[in-house]
Amino acid sequence: MKDFPAQYDLQDEDVLYFPHIPKTAGMTFRTILEDQFHNDDVCPATLNAQLKDYSQADYEKYRLFRGHINYVDIPQILSHKHLLLVTVLREPVARVISHYEYIRRMPGDPHYDMVKDMTLEEFAQGMPVGRLGKNVQTYYIAKLAQFDLNHLSPDEVFDLAKKQLDRLAFVGILERFQDSLFLLSxxxxxxPIINTRRENAAKDKKSKEEIPPSTIELIKQNSLLDIDLYQYAKELFETRFAEMQRDLLTKYGAFTHPQTVKEPMSSQVTQELLERHAEQRFLNLNPDISNSLSYDFVEPLRGTGWHRRESLNDRSGYRWIGPETSATLDFPVASDEDVIIEIKTICNYATTPDVAASLTLDVNGHPVQLEILYSDRGSSVRWFRAIVPKVALDNGRVFSRLTFRVNRVVSFTEVNPLNPDPRVVGIAVNSLKIFPVHAAKTESAALSVFELKSWRDVATFLEKHLGPGDKIAAPLVFQLKLPNEVLDYQTAFLSKVDFQWLILYKGTIENLNPILFNLLIHRFSPVFADGNFVVFTRQKQLPKLSFLALHVRALYEDRIKVPIKLYIIRQLKQIKSLFVRRSKQAETD
Structure with missing residues (x-):
């Protein structure tokens, strides 16, 4: 790290390589690195065996390699690329103890059979040098400089590893993990990367105090190279971290707490100054900021409070809010008018209904009203929309911050006891789009639903029969296609608006039973129906469909017979309760 620039902008020809040393928070660090790259730029392989079938052409596609792949000579394979190496080291005694405990609780580990009956002492001294127990970190780092270490003495391997640390783009220290992420940023x-994840972490750990001093001393004697290398890495890190803080203080200290900021800075102040630093670095590379953008979670993450990225079959990505109840995204948006934000959430069936319905949004601290453009029960998708006033975007910063909140987070097992995923989550967000208000009917991502024939057919039917002043209750996405005023179902019924049409989408996630009862009460009649929609109206001139027609009858049969049965049961219970009370009263009298 000593020989690498203090600040560096990644170039197209750069490839980042993180060789994961066992039990150094590598799983967490791996997902953090993945956050900074497009999903297509990340090599899927994370184990040596997974790389065996890769061709040279396969290697050429990726800009990030990470994982337990140190027995593949990545530096040689990508020798024509500009390879940037990053790593995290851990206090050696703690690393050995953690590795030993990990193997013994994981029957699927390739070393399990060999280690399961070993004592910690046997593990520390019985393993071959550079494998499992002995000086693992030194040999991992040295292999980055020279793949074959078989003919080198331990001292030669150490010297090689030490020189390689100087050349690395970044060396983090597990015991200062958050500070390490600040330096990486x-x-x-x-x-600035704020860590909220603990991937692959042990639930119960033995502390050094629980282990006999003689065992600790034995581990130290078998980890002398790692101890010296770790000490050298700490010195490199502390020097670079102090230089970073001085630079941030000089450039940006006047923007935040100018009277109180001094070295060493708190994590909160460091984060605030790094926010300024990241904005300036972005602006240096992207001087022109647009009034619109589209974002999918396959793209690099600029935000906090999200779980690791996941992928869908259509190659789009998504992330769950969690483990806390809020998450942020930062976007560069410059607009001289109000803008619309559209948000697509998915996997609504995988969380509880109250959580799925609780999403709220702030823009730069300004609450904005979310409304549902449409939802689909089959794909478990909801499209939300918010109109953001220009004043909410005028925060004097390069980025506007979107803050997503839910009422609570739930474990996957709360929804599905068979789901082994231990995470607690809120809502899964797939993508979003921002554009000026005036461009809604051309730029909306939700227009894609009208690529489906049934949606087009309904819009065409309404366009043909609407009167000039007619109002429509429907999924709000129809505002993008119809010239008349479109109200959502709740507004139409609760505000007592006089509306003439109702488009009922059978696939909506929202509860339709109150709507169906209201339609009967207000004398709406069906005039159009197919497998996905029923259109109702109070207009007299159109031929009406029978409520027994196939596509109309199915709607009521599926949704009303159960509520009616429940209603009758409730009425009978009330009658019974009243009868019991009157009987007791008669006995008293």
């Missing part, structure tokens, strides 16, 4: 100009 500073080097590459990324939004």
């Amino acid at each position: 500073y080097i590459f100009g990324w939004k």
Whole structure:
């Protein structure tokens, strides 16, 4: 790290390589690195065996390699690329103990049979040098400089590893993991990374105090190279971290707490100054900021409070809010008018209904009203829309911050006891789009639903029969296609608006039973129906469909017979309760 620039902007020809040393928070660090790259740029392989079938052409496609792949000579394979190496080291004694415990609780580990009956002492001294128990970190780092270490003495391997640390783009220290992420963010100009994840972490750990001093001493004697290398890495890190803080203080200290900011800075102040630093680095590379953008979670993450990225079959990505109840995204948006934000959520069936319905949004601290454009029960999708006033965007910063909140987070097992995923989550967000209000009917991502024939047919039918002043109750996405005023179902019924048409989408996630009862009460008649929609109206001139027609009858049969049965049961219970009370009263009298 000593020989690498203090700040560096990644170039197209750069490839980042993170060789994951066992039990150094590598699983967590791996997902953090993935956050900074487009999903297509990340090599899927994370184990040596997974790389065996890769061709040279396969290697050429990726800009991030990470995982337990140190027995594949990545530096040689990508020798014509500009390879940037990053790593995290851990206090050696703690690393050995953690590795030993990990193997013994994981029957699927390739070393399980060999280690399961070993004592910690046997593990520390009985393993071959550079494998499992002995000086693992030194040999991992040295292999980055020279793949074959078989003919080198331990001292030669150590010297090689030490020189390689000087050349690395970044060396983090597990015991200062958050500070390490701050330094990583500073080097590459990324939004300050705040760690909220603990991937693959043990639930119960033995502390050093629980282990006999003689065992600790034995581990130390078998980890002398790692201890010296770790000490050297700490010195490199502390020097670079102090230089970073001084630079941030000089450039941006006047913007925040100018009277109180001094070295060493708190994590909160460091984060605030790194936000300024990341904005300036972004602006240096992107001087022109647009009034619109589209974002899918396959793209690099500029935000906090999200779980790791996941992928769908259509190659789009998504992330769950969690483990806390709020998450943020930062976007560069410059507009001289109000803008619309559209948000697509998915997997609504995988969380509880109250959580799925609780999403709220703030823009730069200004609450904005979310409304549902449409929802689909089959694909478990909801499209939300918010109109953001220009004043909410005028925060004097390069980025506007979107803050998503839910009422609570739930475990997957709360919804499905068979789901082994231990995470707690809120809502899964797939994508969003921002554009000026005036462009709604051309830029909306929700227009894609009208690529489906049934949606087009309904819109065409309404366009043909609407009167000039007619109002329509429907999924709000029809505002994008119809010239007349479109109200959502709740507004139409609760506000007592006089509306003449109702488009009922059978696939909506929202509860339709109150709507169906209201339609009967207000004397609406069906005039159009297919497998997905029924259109109702109070207009007299159109031929009406029978409520027994196939596509109309199915709607009521599926949704009303159960509520009516429940209603009758409730009425009978009330009658019974009244009878019991009167009987007791008669006995008293």
